[in-house]
Amino acid sequence: MSSLLSDPRIRLGACVLAMAVVGGLAVVTHPKQPTVDPQAAAKSPARSVVNRTALACPALSQGGKQASVVNGVAPVLPEGTPTATGNATPLSIIALASTADPIGSLLVRGKIASSTAATKPETLSIRGTGPLAAGAVGTSTTTAATGVNSGMASAPCQLPGSDFWFVGASTAPGRRDVLTLTNLDSVNAAVNVTIYSNKGQLELPSARGLVIPARSTYELFLDQVARSQKDLALHVESTGGRVAPALRDYASKADQTPAGVDWIGPAAPPATKVYVPGSAPGKGQRTLVLVNPTDLQATIRLTVNGPNGPFKPAALETVRLPAGAVMAVKLEAVLNGDPSGVSLESDQPVTASLRMTDKDNSDFASIGAAETLTGPAYLVLPAHKQEALLQVTAPGTKPASVKIDLRDAAGKSLLSRAVDVVAGSTTKIPFKAATGPTYLTVEQTRSSVVAAVTLMPAAKPGDDDTPEVAAWPLNTSLVFRAQLGAQPDVRAALR
Template sequence: MNRTTLSLITGVTALAAVTGFAALTTPDAPGTDTAKTAAELPVERTSLVCPAPSTSDLAETTYTSFTPATKGTGSEGKAELRSAAQQSGAGAGGEDKKADGGGKAGEAGKTGEAGKPVLKAEEPGAPVTGEASGADSPALIGTADGKFAPGWTVQETTEVAAGSGRGLQGVNCTAPDTEFWFPGASTAADRTDYVHLTNPDDSAAVVDIELYGKDGVLETTVGEGITVQPHSGEPILLSTLTREKQDNVTVHVSVRSGRVGASVQALDDKLGGDWLAAAADPAGSLVLPGIPKDAKAVRLIAFTPGDADADLKVRLASPSGAITPAGHETLHVKAGMTSAVDLGDVMRGEPGSLVLTPSERSVPVVAALRVVRGQGAKQETAFIPATRPVGTRATVVDNRAKGTTLSVAAPFRSAEVKVTASAGSDGGTAASKTYTIKSGTTQDVEVPVPSGLKGTYALTVESVSGGPVYAARTLAVSAEGVPGFTVQTLPDDRGMVAVPEADEDLAVLQE
């Protein structure tokens, strides 16, 4: 066997080991069955990045980490969040060689304190929290491996007492990737929107940011070739990229080299603010779940990145079934242009989910909702992007004894789901309940709060049977009469990966 063949075998063996990121298949020879049924195995490593939470000195931020218990993971592993600056000086596995990690497992360190993680998980099945204050909190980079990797979920929740964007801001820390879509951003005078880019890797990332308004692409000055240094976060103020002032803008982040995490922070002078998470990949049909029943104003923003216009049917999955919003039966989205329509007080006291489907031919679209609650000067804003279905399992964290609402939608077929409330971060016993969601409806389900709850808890939703389900959690915290709230969707956590069984076939390596 020559050296080339040995090198190929080595490369194939290494690829097969990375079960969390790739599945190896080999061609079948005629009359043989070398590739057998794929096995579902837990991922072995998960990376997440959290953007810098706020520029306000009044900001109070909570980080919450949780991993649902998963069979087949073994007994080893860890999950930590550290500041990006710490990561740049860390050794293998994220340990800082200059100081010992310190503190017992599950105990949060101060943001930026040398050697200590912002939080470190103790065991799957129970949340862990950490805190930060003020405007100097940095972006965070996290890694979970072993038993902590499958379904690892981290949320950053910030309360801002006053000023632009005041209210409650929440965002799920995201996996680094190479492309993101954000319909619903703005460059208007009363909005201060940042796109936060966080690079978790050892080499610089090069990123392009494109902005699309009602008439197409906006002319930008410095949106191309933005360098994000290794282990760092970079907030980019959208209004510095273009001179055009528009209320409804779609942001496209594409990475030329490397990878980043990306989120948009949208701060309004009068309507509070929140994080706008990346929308689901462009698709012909989209679901935007969990519009609160007391929403006073709902705006739909959509964009099609291709060269064909899209015509969409607009439906609302309500508790009683699918209905058509009066006067907004369809939406026409011109190619390369951002379209927006104000649906007003469309909820009328009932929760719901917006469902977009093609009127005729299917054209890929991205979409998000801007939702406003409250009255007059006491209004607050949140965003709901189109999202993937719950799939096998999805989790949302930082749920509290009061102010937590879980909405579950089955827009196409009836479905059964299981909802599990974890133990609390400071104590309590997990509880589960199963629900049936009728076709075409959205239900605000009665959450099974853990008995003896102390602290916050996680909610894990699992598909049991039936059609695809979509879910979102609303967290409401009012301060001084202002109804602060934030909404997070629950896409599949991708904690399991299909790994086909394969027989060794050296014939494919022969020259």
């Protein structure tokens, strides 16, 4: 026996056999190799209920007599939707300073909270932890009868992130655009802003390496970094920390009288299929602005999703956009005053926004390309003196349907119904004027949809009416956060 064990080959075989026995036990006691590749994990991500929220609610600059308010809500979620455990701690509407006191509180689900109307605009936030955080949304709105801030400027409060696109800015005569970067966190953030024009990507070192101090807002005046550029697109990337950007846009007429102020909303990231919802009905300018950030020319096929179905506008069915360039396309003649959406198919990733004015060119609104809904979407609407219009577009080849629910500030349902949308078309659902804030739920139930709410002045406004032009996109609510699907490696406990 000893002579056998003296043979190295026999000893090696014995070791292998012993390892095999241990390995046989491992079949029962040891889990499979964990997934550590992020790309593989992303294919089947786990979901974690949101239990913390922080939203930045932008504000205009000082200018004339105005009233600014932030409305927020923790909406009623679909039945069976899980929320974080623990007590329903209120969410606060609060200024950025760490020592600030709340100026509004979201106390229970389904009831809207509002800040006190302020004459001096200030960037606010909606923040807090606990069960009320899931799905929380807000809207910042400023109205003024006269001055540089005349009209209505309203935008959803923005969730901080690290990558954003804005399309439709300008530094041409009659425009004054300002990129605001809000940092809600307690550490500084660093940001690079890449700017594209009709001449291609601009080399602008002064727009890179921007430092946004903790709990503050930084303003980048575009005419100081890219003068006399008619159409611009911005790519905002955080290289450290998170920011919540917003693009403030002032317009004036040839005689320098104000022509409104509003926010240019974020656009969906560049893709080969892009959907722009919410072209409001009525007269006025409708300008589609496109950007191609790639190194190759893009061939874009344009389809209008009107109330009677899809059509390709004559002479605009195909648009060729040079590499790195921005282009504006006038659409008012082909839209014919109908509520519509616009679908784009491109051989290169592109994105877009739509700018619309009232018939007198006294106020305007912009809306960026949106991603199709994959779950419930919530939107807080400020008080409005005119009829608002929900526009739901089914951009694909299949009919779609949604469930909508409009509630008042106390949570009472004002309108609840199911809506079918013909394939390729846009369906409109009007909402009556409201003296107080309301909130809307849109839940996609069949096929793909994009949606937005638009507001335009009455056909025959009163002498004292302030023009109200606005457009709010509907985006899938943040109720869950995706988590990497990596499994814990428990082998260390067995060693």
